[in-house]
Amino acid sequence: MVEWTDFERATIQNIFSKIDYDVVGPAALTRSDMCLVVYPWTQRYFAKFGNLYNADAISANPNVKAHGKTVLCGLERAVKNLDNIKAEYTELSVLHSEKLQVDPDNFLLLADCLTVVIAAQLGEDFTADVHAAFQKFLAVVVSALRKQYH
Numbered sequence: 001m002v003e004w005t006d007f008e009r010a011t012i013q014n015i016f017s018k019i020d021y022d023v024v025g026p027a028a029l030t031r032s033d034m035c036l037v038v039y040p041w042t043q044r045y046f047a048k049f050g051n052l053y054n055a056d057a058i059s060a061n062p063n064v065k066a067h068g069k070t071v072l073c074g075l076e077r078a079v080k081n082l083d084n085i086k087a088e089y090t091e092l093s094v095l096h097s098e099k100l101q102v103d104p105d106n107f108l109l110l111a112d113c114l115t116v117v118i119a120a121q122l123g124e125d126f127t128a129d130v131h132a133a134f135q136k137f138l139a140v141v142v143s144a145l146r147k148q149y150h
């Protein structure tokens with residue numbers, strides 16, 4: 001069972017209330033310094049999304065953009081269920097492991113990309129304490145996503 005301080009709860013809720021899902025999710029996947037570009041092996045999971053030929057193609061790809069928002073909506077479920085993230089993510093974990101066969105090391109890469117984009121969005125509000133709370137949230141999310149891997 002993960003314990004959250006009041007500060008951590010408030011900080012995580014606050015971050016998600018401030019960010020624009022249509023911007024942050026897609027940016028974390030597609031910005032030229034972000035996940036699908038910097039870690040090109042992550043592209044193999046998205047073959048059906050069409051043209052991922054180079055950074056420009058990736059950032060213009062509407063399927064990838066839509067998926068960025070899907071990931072943020074997935075994270076929102078965790079924010080709304082901070083005390084029960086593992087249970088909330090059971091199906092998502094099974095999906096990524098059994099059906100999509102995503103190498104779970106990639107979760108951390110995407111988590112880091114999200115952190116960079118959110119830090120840029122929050123600017124000076126992204127203090128060391130906020131960073132620590134967000135990092136903890138992502139660690140719990142990643143651990144929940146890994147839960148159903150055998």
Ligand code: HEM
Pocket residue numbers: 042045046067070071073074075092095096100102106107110111141145
């Ligand atoms: C923070 C980590 C992540 C979260 C919260 C997350 C969340 C989600 C969600 C909510 C879906 C949609 C599930 C559904 O349709 O029921 C999804 C699908 C998917 N995810 Fe993830 N994901 C994460 C990391 C990753 C990573 C790192 C990869 C691969 C490198 C990946 C690959 C996929 C693929 C290929 C799909 C299916 C896309 C499609 O067919 O439309 N995910 N993910």
